Amino acid sequence: MRVAEFVMAICLAVFSVAIMWMSTDLPIGWIKGSGPGGGAFPFWLSAGMLVCCAWIILRWYRRTSPPARSTEPFMTEHGFKLFLIGAGSLTVMIGAIHFVGVYVAVPLFLLFYMRVLGRHSWLLCAAVAIVTPVVIFFFFEIALTITLPKGVTEPAFYPLYDIFL
Amino acid sequence: METLHFLTDGFLVAFQPLNLMLVVLGCVAGLFIGAMPGLGSVNGVAILLPMTFLVPPTGAIIFLAALYYGAMYGGAISSIMLGIPGASTAVATTFDGRPLALQGKADRALVAAATASFVGGTISVVLFTFFAPPLADAALAFGPPEEFALMLLAFATFIGLGGDDIPKTFFSIFIGLVLSTVGLDIVSGKPRLIFFDLPGFYHGINFLVLAIGIYGIGEMLWVIEHTKGKMIVTAAKISVHGILTAIGELKGSIKPMLMGSFLGYFVGILPAAGATPGSLMAYGVAKTMSKDPDSFGKGNVDGVVAPEAANNAASTGSMLPMLTLGIPGSPTTAILLGGMVIWGLEPGPMLFVNEKEFVWGLIASLYAANLFALLINLAFIPAFLMVLRLPFTILAPIIYILCVVGGYAPTQDMHDVWLMLIFGVVGYLMRKLDYPLAPAVLAIVLGPLAEASVRQSLIMSHGSMLVFFERPISAVITLAALALLLAPLLKFVRRGAARPAAG
Numbered sequence: 001m002r003v004a005e006f007v008m009a010i011c012l013a014v015f016s017v018a019i020m021w022m023s024t025d026l027p028i029g030w031i032k033g034s035g036p037g038g039g040a041f042p043f044w045l046s047a048g049m050l051v052c053c054a055w056i057i058l059r060w061y062r063r064t065s066p067p068a069r070s071t072e073p074f075m076t077e078h079g080f081k082l083f084l085i086g087a088g089s090l091t092v093m094i095g096a097i098h099f100v101g102v103y104v105a106v107p108l109f110l111l112f113y114m115r116v117l118g119r120h121s122w123l124l125c126a127a128v129a130i131v132t133p134v135v136i137f138f139f140f141e142i143a144l145t146i147t148l149p150k151g152v153t154e155p156a157f158y159p160l161y162d163i164f165l
Numbered sequence: 166m167e168t169l170h171f172l173t174d175g176f177l178v179a180f181q182p183l184n185l186m187l188v189v190l191g192c193v194a195g196l197f198i199g200a201m202p203g204l205g206s207v208n209g210v211a212i213l214l215p216m217t218f219l220v221p222p223t224g225a226i227i228f229l230a231a232l233y234y235g236a237m238y239g240g241a242i243s244s245i246m247l248g249i250p251g252a253s254t255a256v257a258t259t260f261d262g263r264p265l266a267l268q269g270k271a272d273r274a275l276v277a278a279a280t281a282s283f284v285g286g287t288i289s290v291v292l293f294t295f296f297a298p299p300l301a302d303a304a305l306a307f308g309p310p311e312e313f314a315l316m317l318l319a320f321a322t323f324i325g326l327g328g329d330d331i332p333k334t335f336f337s338i339f340i341g342l343v344l345s346t347v348g349l350d351i352v353s354g355k356p357r358l359i360f361f362d363l364p365g366f367y368h369g370i371n372f373l374v375l376a377i378g379i380y381g382i383g384e385m386l387w388v389i390e391h392t393k394g395k396m397i398v399t400a401a402k403i404s405v406h407g408i409l410t411a412i413g414e415l416k417g418s419i420k421p422m423l424m425g426s427f428l429g430y431f432v433g434i435l436p437a438a439g440a441t442p443g444s445l446m447a448y449g450v451a452k453t454m455s456k457d458p459d460s461f462g463k464g465n466v467d468g469v470v471a472p473e474a475a476n477n478a479a480s481t482g483s484m485l486p487m488l489t490l491g492i493p494g495s496p497t498t499a500i501l502l503g504g505m506v507i508w509g510l511e512p513g514p515m516l517f518v519n520e521k522e523f524v525w526g527l528i529a530s531l532y533a534a535n536l537f538a539l540l541i542n543l544a545f546i547p548a549f550l551m552v553l554r555l556p557f558t559i560l561a562p563i564i565y566i567l568c569v570v571g572g573y574a575p576t577q578d579m580h581d582v583w584l585m586l587i588f589g590v591v592g593y594l595m596r597k598l599d600y601p602l603a604p605a606v607l608a609i610v611l612g613p614l615a616e617a618s619v620r621q622s623l624i625m626s627h628g629s630m631l632v633f634f635e636r637p638i639s640a641v642i643t644l645a646a647l648a649l650l651l652a653p654l655l656k657f658v659r660r661g662a663a664r665p666a667a668g
Contacts, residue, residue, distance in 0.1 A: 001598075004594075004597075004598060005598055008594065008595065008598055012336065012340075019343055019358065022357070022358050022360075023357065023358065025357060026350060026353070026355055026357050030628055035352070035620045035621075035623050035624040035628075036619075036620055036623060036628075037353075038350030038352060038353045038355055038357055039357060041342075041346055041616045041619070041620075042343050042346040042357065042358055045339045045342050045343045045346070046339070046343050048335065048339045049336055049339045049340055049343065052332045052333070052335045052336035052339065053336070055332035055335075056330075056332045056333060056336070059332065065330055065599070066330075066599060067598045067599055074597065074598075075597075079390045082389055082390055083386060083390065083593075086385070086386050086389060086561070087386065087586075087589075087590050090382065090565055090569075090586060091586065093565075093569070094569060094579075094582055094583060094586055097569075097579065097582075098579065102570065106566055109562060109565070109566065110562050110563075110566070113558060113561065113562035113565075114558055114559055114562060117558050118556060118558025118559060119558075120556075120558065120559065124559075128559065128563070132563065132566060136566075136570055139216070139219075140570065140574065143219055144218055144219055144574070146218075146573075146574050146577060147577070148570065148573065149573075149579060
């Protein structure tokens, strides 16, 4: 926990400096007649972020904040595994949407999560994996007319568009 | 009297078939989401907001407000039956609700929670109805300096009253504001903070991306880690006769119920406070008021009644500054406020002038939502108990998918979905280190307004910061904000001074 506190503060400090640097693309000072420049607001706010990071690191050094004193691990091994599976499968799914589209990625994600992690019966998994995309299709594509990304499966939807749109 | 006239018109809006249906739907959704361990109103509103594009703005906010209410009722269910708060707002309900359930009096606790929620909700809506119009009238005179002063006050309450680590709270506010500046500069129209030159940043970072990231994805990661163990649902026998006797027995709890309602309402108005501290405070006050404080924590009905009345009252209270001033009183109302911007409404006092139908329809729908939430809650307790048994391995992937699709819908850009994932993961890691995230959500919603009002104020004053102190209303608000900002610092100094003396 102590290490994590320090690493997080350093990362956030680097991020703050990066934003400060990027803000200087636009004037950060006073422009006569039009008030503060476009970069001023983000510049001073990210300067504030940097000060906060310094403050957090100071408290870390003096061990005055609870995470800086904690001897517990930041994540238990089990917790880390759960985190990796959750965030990892989500990343894979969002990545897959680019190529195979929502209507392939979503059922696969559901099947993986429910069957591999949840060990639910095949029947239940299949039911949820089929019903969810159908509901999404009717809600988003038909009712809201928001076209979801379909990747290579786009042509398969032409007949459906003809029927519903 | 004029107020009553508007309210009547509001009821006509709220009782349109579509809106009434949305109230019922919102209550049911809210009750389910509230009952699910870990998920509360803010998660429900963030995840379901993109779905409301289907209906007109009035219907959308009526649905979300009903969901907000329902979640306040629903939170009590898992607090009592599982001993795990259904939402952070129902933490205080576990203290006495759980012991009652373990003593076999789960039905009494559930009925007490529902009745108290109803009383808290009703009292606060009545207060709301009569407080809102004069406050909105007063706010009409506000210029940019007052607007900024109010926002400063909103942020200051997080520092002064939030109770979280102070540098981390400051950081959260700053990063929320910085993220809101990404995109095109409002004055010069030039692009700024375009990370890695990605085109997706030109349209700015939609607040929903941050809100769904934190309250959808981040929250699920958090919940999954924290509810690993097997949960035990207490059995509850519910009968009509049992409900009636339980209501009869609540006569002795009228005092804590009223106290919780008023306390919750006024605490709810404060941006940082909201329903969670409101209900905890109500619990504390109920305990000190009680003739028998030792029975608290061991199954005293008053310990369920006070926080439940308070959390519903607070949810209404937090809508008061959102509607009248354009400053949200809680993370949930921050998301509602952002929603109003998406629906093309300008939040703030002008709503009461230009959007009467919207405002009064919403207020009237709160009365209706309160009643429906009570009825649905009592009638379908067994159904909600089933939700508690629903395994997370089914719930979690469905919520993840709702997040992904919902995050894509507003801008229809995969860039935002990736950003949402990053916010969710980073937010989760930061939350583990005690970084409060609600201030960041509030800040990204208020950011564009805050920047505009600062810049306009400074142009008005030709760059003098004194503008915030020269106008009477903004001076009072700014000074109050500064006092809140300095309060923890003073405590710090005093503690520092006391330490050598003690040593």
